[in-house]
Amino acid sequence: MNWLSKQASDTQITHGQRMWLYFLAAVIMFLLVFPTLIVIPMSFSDSQYLEFPPEKWSIRWYEEYWETPRWINATITSLQVAFFTMLLATPIGTMAAYGLFVSGSKLGRYVFFLLMTPMIIPVILIAIGTFYVFGKVGVVNSIPGLVLAHTVLAVPIVMIIMTSALRTYDLNQELVARSLGASRIRAFFSITLPQIKFSIIISALFAFLTSFDEVIISIFLSGGGNSTLTKQMFNALRDYIDPTIAAISTLMIILSTTLMLGAQYLGKQD
Amino acid sequence: MKQNITSLEISIKDLTKRYGKIYALDTVSLDIKAGEFLTLLGPSGSGKTTLLMAIAGFNRPDSGSIKFANQEMILTPPHKREVGMVFQNYALFPHMSVFENIGFPLKLRKAPNDQIKEKVHDALKTVQLSDYANRKIDQLSGGQRQRVALARAFVFGPRILLMDEPLSALDKKLREQMQIELKQLHRKLGVTTVYVTHDQREALTMSDRIAVINEGKIEQLGTPKEIYNSPNSSFVADFIGESSFLQLNRKGDDLYFSSEKIITNKKLNKNKEWAMVIRPERLSIVNKSYRKNSSNIHFSGEISELVFQGETALALVKLMEGNFLSVRLSTKSSDDFNNLKTGNKIQLCMNRKDVIIIPH
Incomplete structure (x- = not known):
């Protein structure tokens, strides 16, 4: 046969x-x-x-990238912003998903939808809105401003991953732990957290990538010494075409793919 | 090995819990004796789990009081109530071994390692799982998981043990075996146990006392015998055991079914309708040599259905008056069942002492 x-x-x-x-x-x-x-x-x-x-x-062109301070600075900015976005969005999104899962309140659906809006409305609108608000507050072109805006985009992604991870989680385990003498916080950290930790790591990787790959908000909100890699690439494409872009793109593909594969691998463990 | 556990009495007074307009608990009062095995029995949605969760501290009643040995508990968080709990789905921690699961409450109490080891092994021995300490949870069968959940609930010497339908996920044979084991364990530990189930047979098998709960209220509280032999409402009579109901007519202080006088009672409430509850096993078919007498009540009718169920058989009898009665029959080869056919005309009798009268 x-x-x-x-x-x-x-x-x-x-x-x-x-x-x-x-x-x-x-x-x-x-x-x-x-x-x-x-x-x-x-x-x-x-x-x-x-x-x-x-x-x-x-x-x-790889040497060109490595030897141009403009590119290296932008890379450092992007990594910093992505790192802090990850640090902010992961706990916020996880707490939101957990809170909505535990509460079972009717209002929860609306809260969930509200937190999801950054995924639904066009990013350019978020970018324009944030640009004006941040302009007034004076955080345009700063790393904290960029981190905040990227966190808004990353929270829904963390929430989606954590909500689906919690869907199969049996909350009775926390009740048992509490009846056995654990406070609520203790029950979460010793029983729930170890069982959703891989999903948390995966959502952290996604939060990192969301920020690292993001272009539109970066174009509006980053500039000068705090330009992100994506903004610098966009400028370079507009002003002069140069294979350095291709070299940087290749490096970004490698980084993104590695993180994704890592997430996939962890997903199988969970 | 008798574990040193001081059991506590639980005193519940006027407990009320509302969800929207529905009363999950409606001014429930209940005194549970120290060391007692008390079952909360009721259909789903009756409020029995709400009551258990209130005792555990997982829901806050709108009003009322819960006392453990005269100490008010209503504001005490669950982790400070020292109450062991077993859930229907076991809720074992899958990221921990059997040993770590059972050791968890001891670890929380900062017990030294050698003490944890000793207590966990004692508990494992009590539930007959001595060789399973290092197993993972997903390597255990349903019955074994049940035992681990149980060991985890009593290993730290709680003063009260709460169980929420802990056997309902097991198959019938294992369930019946575990019922006996739970009862033995309760006797050994002597800890006050509140057990929730919707299975009336389980409640009758295991309990010292049963509280029958319906629509947020305790319908009846009593020993299994009291509940079975003298239900005080049609709900309790219908929910526990099998029963047929016959509507009775009142003439003065006497209650009649058709022309047969059933009972005379001067204290009957004249404004209520009364019915008679008949348990199928309390009826027997009379043979030809039988003479009617005044200590028995008699019915005559025709067999409309015969069902063989193994250890016993059930006959549905249509009375002359048009009502139906269920009759439990022995299936011994020498007995009635083997000579009976549907359509046979028969006479039934039952002892007057087995008469149960309820307001209807």
């Missing part, structure tokens, strides 16, 4: 009959991934311009 006529699953459908599905999936994956991956060969080009395929190979 060859592979084509073997059963593909518990059903009677064979791999041969599923061929079209495999082909479709391959096409979709190619269309999704290829435009992203094309920057990788481009970044190793020796040319002055973005070109594909490169005629000559070199790592000069």
Whole structure:
């Protein structure tokens, strides 16, 4: 029996009959991934311009990135902002998800929806609004301002992950712990937290990436010495086209993919 | 090995808890004796779990009082009540081993390690799981999980043990075995136990006393025998055991069913309707040599249904008056059941002492 006529699953459908599905999936994956991956060969080009395929190979654009203080400063800013966003959004989103899960109040649905709005309304609107408010308060072009704005975007993501993690969690465990002598806080930290910790780490990674990859708010709210990497890249694309962008993109893809794979791996443990 | 546990009495007075317009508890008063095994029995939504949670401290009643040995508890948070609790779904901590689960309450009390070890092993021995200390929770069967949950609830020597339908997730055979074990454990520990169930047979099997709860009120409180033999309302009679109801007519101080005088009682409330509760096992089919006599009540009718159930059989009898009675029959080969067919005309009798009268 060859592979084509073997059963593909518990059903009677064979791999041969599923061929079209495999082909479709391959096409979709190619269309999704290829435009992203094309920057990788481009970044190793020796040319002055973005070109594909490169005629000559070199790592000069990686050196360019490493030796330009503008890029390094922006990278440090982005990492700082992403780190603090993660530090703020993870506990806030987790506490919100936990609180709504425990309360069971009818108002909870509306609160959940309210906290989700940053995911639903266009980011450009958030950016414009925040820009004016922060302008009045005087936190435009500052790292704290950027962290706050990014936290608004990251909280809903943390909430979604934590809400689904808690959905399968049996809250009776906390009741038992309390009857056995644990205070409410103790019950949360010794019983609930260890069981949702992988989801918390995953949501922290996502919060980090949300900030690190974010462009629109960064364009409005960061500038001067506190420009993020994404803003600096946007400016560079506008002003002069230069394969350094491709090199930085490649590095960002590597970082994002590593974090995602880490999240996937942890997700399986939970 | 008798554990040194001082049990406490619980005194509940006028406890009321409302959810919106619905009374989950409606001025409930109940005194639970020290060392007693008391069951809160009722249908789902009757308020029995609300009452248990109030004793545990997980819900705050709107009014009323809960005292443990004369000490008001209503404002005491659950973790300071020293109450062991077993939940329906066990609620074991899956990220801990069996040993860590049972050791958890001891660790919270900052017991030294060697003492934790000793107490956990004693508790494991009591629930017959000595070899399971290092198992993970997901490696245990349902019955074993139940025992771990139990050991965790009594290992720290609580003064009161609360159980919320702890056996309902087990299959019938295991459940009946665990009922006996729980009863033995209770005798051994001597701790005041409040047990919630909707299973009347379980309540009859295990309890010192039963509080039958319906719509937020205690309908009847008594020993299993009292509850079964003299229910005081049609709800209790219907909920506990099997029963047939016959509407009675009053003539003066006498109550009649058809032309048969059932009972004479001068204290009957003249403004109420009365009915008779008949337990199926208290009826018997009479044979030809039987003579009617005044210590028995007699019915005649026709068998409309016969159901073989193994250890016993059930006959549904249509009386001449049109009412139906259930009759429990022995299935011994020498007995009635094997000679009976649907449609047979039969005579039934029951002892007057087994008559139960309730307002209807």
